[in-house]
Amino acid sequence: MPPTALADENSLITETTHDTSKNGLKQRPTETPIEAMSHGPVSLPGLPVFPDLKEKRKWVLEHLAGAFRIFARHGYTEGLSGHISVRDPINARAFWINPLGVHFAMLKVSDMLLLDMYTSEVLIAGKSGKPANATGFMIHSAIHRARPDVHAICHAHSPNARAWTAFGKPLEMINQDVCNVYRVQALYNSYGGIALNGEEGERIAESLGEKNKVAFLLNHGLLTVGGTVDEASYLFRLVERSCEVQLLVEAAVSKGGLEKRIIDDREASYNFATASEAESLYCEFQPEYELETMLSGGDFKR
Template sequence: MAPIALYEENAPVAQSTKSVAPAETKELTPLEALAHQENSKPLPKIPTFSTHAEKRQWQLEHMAGCFRVWAREGYAEGVSGHISVRDPEFEDRLWINPLGVHYGMMKASDMICINFITGQVVGGNTEVPANAAGVQIHSAAHRRRPDVHAVCHNHSIYGRAYSAFGKPLEMLNQDVCNFYNAHSVYEAYGGVALSGEEGENIAKALGNGKGCILMNHGLLTVGNTVDEASFLYMVLERSCKAQLLIEAAVAGGRVQKRPIGDEEAAYNFRWNSDPESLYYEMQSHLKYEEYLTGSDYKN
């Protein structure tokens, strides 16, 4: 193995005798700004594909991978929770997970394709039904938000606990700023979403945001990729946990909360919450899952 090259901190810098025109200042994208050096190898962006079939398979593999990560996060509970991805070829179709398959066992081939206009199963796994409530919630979100390609909903413990307040999160740390002016609260609870009306109410409450806290229910996030939506869900869940811990700490009256100001929160949102950066954020979790278990979830 070749030795690793090092740079001497105080080494002399060769001076050029040629006059060099000042370089134009390039405005970095949020993803480019993540890397320390501008001349380093570019961070991987959301890939593009030459065929719909290739993109479909890639989406389903990442969808299954996100479920595996969620299993390690402890989100699995019975038959609750779902992720959906819009089909890349047919804009009126979504892919969703089957009912009763544990997140830690999910594979790309398990997913079910449903026409979210008619509700009919049109492809994929036909051996196991989808979660009826999940179909209602996700179909409504995809119909109302054509810009959204993935929707995540779950009943994770801290999201459930915080949802009982029926309040939006405060900007109390850097990470929750991913949802600065970009999350809402569904301030009603209509029971298990077995009717189209409850799904529509949830989608309406989501509005144009990235996430929604469903009172007495759980959390919902959306994104341009399943990677983005899944990572945002993890951020929203942990933000609920942080807020609960902070609320408990201030309950005695000895300490006070010090929220982030609007200007700083907007700055954080600008640099941390774009689709490319959030996609990249999720890749380390997927790579760790593959490192631990291989890539059987891609089958």
């Protein structure tokens, strides 16, 4: 049954219409969403806290490099296209980004470049010896400047998202998972070619708005943002898969005889409030990150 009271994105989930008295379960009023999803005496560990900013930088870069490996494993590469950035915890004017022309599957922490988002100066050059992607700088710098809440940005030309952007439409709430982007999808439907000038980057940032987490770039690709690279990367993976599901549903409907059932706004809003907050989305990414660490022996952390 749907909830009796809806919580906003940052509030605690404390009330539902489910009667738990019969099974002896009782939700604590101070539970966070991730605690509510953890059954038993322990909860999944949430976002780590770093009193030392150098340690936080190391952690951020390891998760950035890990995200690239995961993108490679899922086939989100296309020639020189694609970039992920993350704000530097030490220098508030700068962000880390991948070098141009290095396959995602080969990227390591030591390859990343640190760029000043205002001057475009390369503050730390990666060991690959290759430059940053000019298009990547234009898009990422514009968004980082416009959205102080955004700490990470993912953009790639993944196949299903590219296909869906041809329609210039947001995803529909056709299943529980896609509710993680309920009412936080933006459409940039003024395709302006390869973003080699600042104006295109500024327009993309403007289309993203103040609160959206996802942007579909018409005839181009997908962009996601988050408070951590883990959140932004998980959302990218989720939306790419959701585009695939939507395309499958559209194909089935076009053949006739089937009707789509859309989750209503009340339930979609509840799902979003329950599952799509920063700590929950960080936790959603960790199984992939741990798998990548195991498969690679953690070599991307060097």
